[in-house]
Amino acid sequence: MEKFERKPVTDIGIDETLNKVDESTIKKAIDWVLRKEASARLKTFVETCMRCGMCTTSCHHYLGHEGDPTYAPAAKVKQTIWDMLNKNGNVSKDDIKKYARIAFSECNLCRRCVQFCPFGIDIAYLIALVRRICCLIGAVPQYIQDQALSHMQTTNMLWFRQDEWLDTVQWLEDELRAEIKNARIPLGKKNAEILYLAHGLEAKYMTGLLTNMAKIMNVAKVDWTMPDTDGWDYTNKAFYAQDQETLQKVVRTHYEIAFKLNVKRIVMGECGHAYRTGIYEGTRLIGWKENPIPYLHGVEFFYELLKSGRIKIREKIKEPVTLQDPCNIIRYRGLGEKLRYIVNSLCENFIEMTPNDDHNYCCSAGGGMIDAGPPWKMARIEGGKVKAEQIRDTGAKIVIAPCHTCHKGIEDLNDYYKLGVHVKFLTDMIAEQMEIP
Structure with a gap:
């Protein structure tokens, strides 16, 4: 394998954190994740990989960097998880900086490589473990840290206050009525069929998208509501940092609002990672075997409306x-x-x-x-x-x-x-x- 060579990048979330931690803290985080949090999949995947290279050309980063072998999926694992295991967790700050760069900027956790692995090794899971270790150390890109902290404090990604949310929805409802007479964007309505959760950006910068969803709901005569409290934002940027504590807090809030309003289903808009946290990652971390309420992506919802002729x-x-x-x-x-x-x-x-x-x-x-x-x-x-x-x-x-x-x-x-x-x-x-x- 070629030498790991990259252009220098400065990120205070990683660099300044590593200036403040010692190597005993790093080892403690590695030992905790790999010995306490990681499942049997870690041992199975590490011992099963044959270094066959079948995953190599599946990765867009490998292809986009002219076939540099250090971007191959198996190489990313070798340079991170395997390196930690081989060193028994006794790694340097420079090692962590390298691990963080690979985990946050050279793997999208897209799982395309899994489609080509003859053993079905989930490299995204292994890289997510690297992110989790970096999270416990605090070595996470600053922009992701800021959004995760916003979720922790406000349950939305943009530090949007509850009164700002209510004002925004009322304004959008007034705008919508210019096109559809008596259109409604109901908030806090009990016993509705659907609780709709919005993307954080739709409340601040992309309000037209939220208006269009409300237009669809009104034309299709959907019995729906949105939260009148914090917890309206379905995004969950804590997932990117593998901040599992905040991740499950956000998901639990969504379900608790659904319980309180006694809705039949939760519907979200067009977002991939948030859907994944809502039906997989978050519920697993909370400890639920299954989703207590059906949770639909916008694609599933639109399919229903078109297939049934409601739209x-x-x-x-x-x-x-x-x-x-x-x-x-x-x-x-x-x-x-x-x-x-x-x-x-x-x-x-x-x-x-x-x-x-x-x-x-x-x-x-x-x-x-x-x-x-x-x-x-x-x-x-x-x-x-x-x-x-x-x-x-x-x-x-x-x-x-x-x-x-x-x-x-x-x-x-x-x-x-x-x-x-x-x-x-x-x-x-x-x-x-x-x-x-």
């Missing part, structure tokens, strides 16, 4: 369209077929990427890479080169990205690689193309 498409989009498959709802949940039903309902000229569905490449922004902030932007832009090539090869003018992270990540790739495409959410497309009585 009717007025006119299909004629421009050539392609589709990004978000890792956390496709490889983790298998929603590819439902997603394609929606796209074909909306579009006349749908062109698949190659490869696609559960073998599609990650957007290179997921797993917290875009949330790591400006210091790490070029790491995801370079890793996203193969995604940019995929999009260009389709000749499409519109890229549908049913995930906030994919959406922003592909927008950045579009700007950098001059793809000349428009990136859209399903929510906006449905609101624009549906019949409004």
